[in-house]
Amino acid sequence: MFAGYNTNISHNNKIYHIQTEDSGQDNPVIVTLLYFEGTILASKKSAYNHIMNESGFEQKIRTIMKEQHEQMITELLTGKYSGENR
Numbered sequence: 001m002f003a004g005y006n007t008n009i010s011h012n013n014k015i016y017h018i019q020t021e022d023s024g025q026d027n028p029v030i031v032t033l034l035y036f037e038g039t040i041l042a043s044k045k046s047a048y049n050h051i052m053n054e055s056g057f058e059q060k061i062r063t064i065m066k067e068q069h070e071q072m073i074t075e076l077l078t079g080k081y082s083g084e085n086r
Helices: 057-077
Strands: 005-011 014-022 029-034 040-046
Touching: 005 057, 014 057, 029 057, 040 057
Parallel strands: none
Antiparallel strands: 005 014, 014 029, 029 040
8 A cells, every 4th residue: 555645725715625645555546536525526446457567567456546636637727527627
């Protein structure tokens, strides 16, 4: 299991929290959650069992985690979850 990411983002005078976690090799899924005031607004999941036997899979998992986390931030900031698509 890899250390995750936690980010607080201020957008439109509101504070959102984005959390990305690795569920570990027994449940090879990366989960990213977007919260507002404790309520989950959105989630993304990526399974990685298909790369577990590849060389350098640890770095690949870290890359997937970072990209998925950053994607959720971008989607929040571009209005996907607030109905203000720019």
